[in-house]
Amino acid sequence: MKRQVLTCALTLALGLSLGQSAFAVSGPLQTPLKVTYIYTVDANGALYVHFQAGAMPGCYGNAGGYLLTGNTFFKEIYAQLLMMVSNGGIQAAVIYTQNTPTNNWGDCTITGISLQPQ
Numbered sequence: 001m002k003r004q005v006l007t008c009a010l011t012l013a014l015g016l017s018l019g020q021s022a023f024a025v026s027g028p029l030q031t032p033l034k035v036t037y038i039y040t041v042d043a044n045g046a047l048y049v050h051f052q053a054g055a056m057p058g059c060y061g062n063a064g065g066y067l068l069t070g071n072t073f074f075k076e077i078y079a080q081l082l083m084m085v086s087n088g089g090i091q092a093a094v095i096y097t098q099n100t101p102t103n104n105w106g107d108c109t110i111t112g113i114s115l116q117p118q
Contacts, residue, residue, distance in 0.1 A: 024097050024111060027056045032089025034102055035081055036063070040103075048105050049081060051094060058098050065096050065108030066078045073112065080113045091116045103109075 050064035
């Protein structure tokens with residue numbers, strides 16, 4: 001009986017994880033990763049951030065997504081982005097959540113930046 005319950009629980013967990021439409025990924029390491037533009041989207045302060053082509057595969061233009069103010073590390077990530085802009089880029093990778101593809105800015109949400117200074 002315990003084995004059946006465990007099997008059922010594992011099957012349910014697997015089904016739930018496969019059924020989700022969003023998942024976290026890390027973009028390729030770019031040397032340097034450059035921010036090409038930052039656009040303030042709304043009064044809540046959400047930002048659309050666009051990097052060079054290929055920085056965010058599967059996202060809008062393979063290069064951009066939203067940085068939401070609800071992100072616990074919004075201020076830290078924003079500071080990293082501004083530092084990257086002021087330095088002309090840095091060796092780094094974008095960590096993001098890929099949402100259901102719509103071919104729009106909302107395809108991805110930036111959750112972090114993995115800085116790897118040389």
